[in-house]
Amino acid sequence: MPGIMEMFFNLDIMAQAWPLLLQGLWMTLRLCAVVIGLGLVGGLLLALAATSPRRWLSWPVMALIDLMRALPPLVLLIFVYSGMPFAGVEMSPFMAVAVAFLLNNSAYYAEVYRAGLQSVPAGQWEAARATGLSKGQMLGHVVIPQAVRNVLPDLLSNTIEVVKLTSLASVVSLSELLYQANMARSVTYNSSPLVMAAAVYLVLLWPMVRLVSRYQRKLAL
Amino acid sequence: MNAPAGFQRFVEVFFDGAIIDRYLPDLLSAMVTTLWLGAIIIVTGVAVGLVLACLRSLQVWWLTVSIVMFADILRALPPLVLILIFYFGLPGLGVMMSGPLVLFIVLAAVLAAFCEEIFWAGLTALPRGQWEAGRATGMSFAQTLISVALPQAVRMGVPSLVNRSLAITKMTALGSVIGVKEVLAVSSSAQAMSGSATPLTMAAAAYLAIFLPAVIFARWLERRFSWKV
Amino acid sequence: MAQTPMLEITALEKRFGTVEVLRSINLKVGRGELVFVIGPSGSGKSTMLRCCNRLEEPTSGSIFIDGRNIVNCPAAELNRLRLQTGMVFQGFHLYPHMSVVRNVMLAQIKALKRNKVTARTRAMDMLDRVGLAHKADAMPSELSGGQQQRVAIARALALNPKVMLFDEPTSALDPELVGSVLKVMKDLRAEGMTMLVVSHEMAFAREAADRVVFMDGGVVVEQGPPEAIFGNPQHDRTRAFLSRVSHHAGAE
Numbered sequence A: 001m002p003g004i005m006e007m008f009f010n011l012d013i014m015a016q017a018w019p020l021l022l023q024g025l026w027m028t029l030r031l032c033a034v035v036i037g038l039g040l041v042g043g044l045l046l047a048l049a050a051t052s053p054r055r056w057l058s059w060p061v062m063a064l065i066d067l068m069r070a071l072p073p074l075v076l077l078i079f080v081y082s083g084m085p086f087a088g089v090e091m092s093p094f095m096a097v098a099v100a101f102l103l104n105n106s107a108y109y110a111e112v113y114r115a116g117l118q119s120v121p122a123g124q125w126e127a128a129r130a131t132g133l134s135k136g137q138m139l140g141h142v143v144i145p146q147a148v149r150n151v152l153p154d155l156l157s158n159t160i161e162v163v164k165l166t167s168l169a170s171v172v173s174l175s176e177l178l179y180q181a182n183m184a185r186s187v188t189y190n191s192s193p194l195v196m197a198a199a200v201y202l203v204l205l206w207p208m209v210r211l212v213s214r215y216q217r218k219l220a221l
Numbered sequence B: 001m002n003a004p005a006g007f008q009r010f011v012e013v014f015f016d017g018a019i020i021d022r023y024l025p026d027l028l029s030a031m032v033t034t035l036w037l038g039a040i041i042i043v044t045g046v047a048v049g050l051v052l053a054c055l056r057s058l059q060v061w062w063l064t065v066s067i068v069m070f071a072d073i074l075r076a077l078p079p080l081v082l083i084l085i086f087y088f089g090l091p092g093l094g095v096m097m098s099g100p101l102v103l104f105i106v107l108a109a110v111l112a113a114f115c116e117e118i119f120w121a122g123l124t125a126l127p128r129g130q131w132e133a134g135r136a137t138g139m140s141f142a143q144t145l146i147s148v149a150l151p152q153a154v155r156m157g158v159p160s161l162v163n164r165s166l167a168i169t170k171m172t173a174l175g176s177v178i179g180v181k182e183v184l185a186v187s188s189s190a191q192a193m194s195g196s197a198t199p200l201t202m203a204a205a206a207y208l209a210i211f212l213p214a215v216i217f218a219r220w221l222e223r224r225f226s227w228k229v
Numbered sequence C: 001m002a003q004t005p006m007l008e009i010t011a012l013e014k015r016f017g018t019v020e021v022l023r024s025i026n027l028k029v030g031r032g033e034l035v036f037v038i039g040p041s042g043s044g045k046s047t048m049l050r051c052c053n054r055l056e057e058p059t060s061g062s063i064f065i066d067g068r069n070i071v072n073c074p075a076a077e078l079n080r081l082r083l084q085t086g087m088v089f090q091g092f093h094l095y096p097h098m099s100v101v102r103n104v105m106l107a108q109i110k111a112l113k114r115n116k117v118t119a120r121t122r123a124m125d126m127l128d129r130v131g132l133a134h135k136a137d138a139m140p141s142e143l144s145g146g147q148q149q150r151v152a153i154a155r156a157l158a159l160n161p162k163v164m165l166f167d168e169p170t171s172a173l174d175p176e177l178v179g180s181v182l183k184v185m186k187d188l189r190a191e192g193m194t195m196l197v198v199s200h201e202m203a204f205a206r207e208a209a210d211r212v213v214f215m216d217g218g219v220v221v222e223q224g225p226p227e228a229i230f231g232n233p234q235h236d237r238t239r240a241f242l243s244r245v246s247h248h249a250g251a252e
């Protein structure tokens, strides 16, 4: 029986797999950039709609958000990737993944923003209105900056979740980090590439996880 | 009825009655699998997280370091990476684990990591006076922890706890990758065999049936707990 | 035995790191006596009080309660020993997740191992004593500050302490609620409870205290009956403090 070092920390195999993983990492980062960038914007728009006093706007948006929160992201992904072609919508794997995760994540970001918007005291709205700001100015200069500051740790922790989420793209054969690592594993019959992928995720995300913990503790105190 | 042809085709592909009939029994039993997996993951994860937070409150340095490492690593790694390492890697060491077992261990551990952080944040947010009131009335550290501090920490953490439990339970869908016969796996293979998208619709409906009430419940809880402050 | 004081502090010192907060405190509280401690902020009043049930660890010196030195008491016995002193905090510190009566029952059950029925009966008696039996099933958040503090007193009394320690029990209260808490303390004194009270309620001290102790800079500067301390203080520091305090009181 081969030892743990041999099976999980085989440096030769890691060296061989590294170029493959690097390509995967690049794909992962591109995916993150798209999903996080658009998710941050889309989430804010959804949150503004969800907190709108107009019920014909807020209720359907709330329903959409809850729907997205109830569906596992992988189910959404499979649905978009394998289901949409049946409806005549062909998408590249990258597109399918981006669309599915964007739907999922905008909903999560929206929830975070919504909590932030609701944490801004009513007095702030009134003060802004009293000084003659327009609705847009009020939101852009007074309310949103405070809302975002109040939920920065949650935004950050959701962003961590997005990066982790991109690993699901491997299921639909998008050649991101985990897919590449798993390919390397199946070719070499050795788990070291997976361990190396884990290490890459750790390097990427550990600092952010620490930051979130520290942040949350400070808020609690 | 004179529905446009495109719409009719859409209904046929995504809501094919015959296919629903054929795969409904399989799907229902898969739902049961998803449900009990979710249940034992939540119970185990929350319980382990609670124990870890209690151990951390003892402030023994090597315990604290190990717990923080565990919580950090499991919160930083994508669960699918761990699932693949456990499922494909461990047999190389002679440790064979079934798909459901791997799924349970990984997701329960991930949930435990998050719960530990939530409980610990609650414990550190508790005013020092609460501890002092307990100790001043002659209660031991453990008694004060259990009767005074933890109930309040748990209460503070309930909304995050519910949201996190939901998020992790939804990840049981990852079991489809390692052959766990849960909802997504069953419907994916049905989709492949039948060549229809209807099983995927059924999967979505099944998850909504399970999780939509939970999401709505979480929303209600959150509102209730935020009023209390 | 009747001659020994209920609480006796000798040569008590406390340092936080290099900061000397208490330097050689000596103080006796006789049985049934109500001793009042006054002094400027930061003089170490709270620290002294907290040493008496070892919420703070004394650096050196001894503290005798009913003739037993609690400073060298092993940690294992600490919990039992803390039952002898009842502590009332400035911020009440009621448990917000428990009803009033459960607040008063908890330590009876956990620390004294009383059964639920006994604990509840005792709790109701104590609540009755502080005039709050009708609030037994309320949650702490539904009570006024004065009511919360009276519940905190009941919680301490329920454990049959030999000494009650009060750390500014009324300074977090609105003025109109102070009276109800002071009344409970006066009743306690009439029933013969030994009490050590840190407070700035000078009028109450004049009326109810057996002795007033003035602390400054971690030492007891002077002590004596209230008339002597308030009417004819011997030390400049006492005089300066009293004129400052009465100034404030007059300004209000």
Ligand SMILES: Nc1ncnc2c1ncn2[C@@H]1O[C@H](COP(=O)(O)OP(=O)(O)OP(=O)(O)O)[C@@H](O)[C@H]1O
Pocket (backbone or CB within 6 Å): C016, C019, C021, C039, C040, C041, C042, C043, C044, C045, C046, C047, C048
């Ligand atoms: N845990 C601690 N660590 C370091 N210094 C402390 C600590 N607790 C108290 N001190 C310091 O000890 C000194 C005395 O504090 P203490 O609370 O006993 O004063 P006090 O007389 O009760 O004042 P106040 O009237 O404001 O309540 C203060 O200078 C305070 O800063």
Ligand SMILES: [Mg+2]
Pocket (backbone or CB within 6 Å): C045, C046, C047, C167
């Ligand atoms: Mg003080």
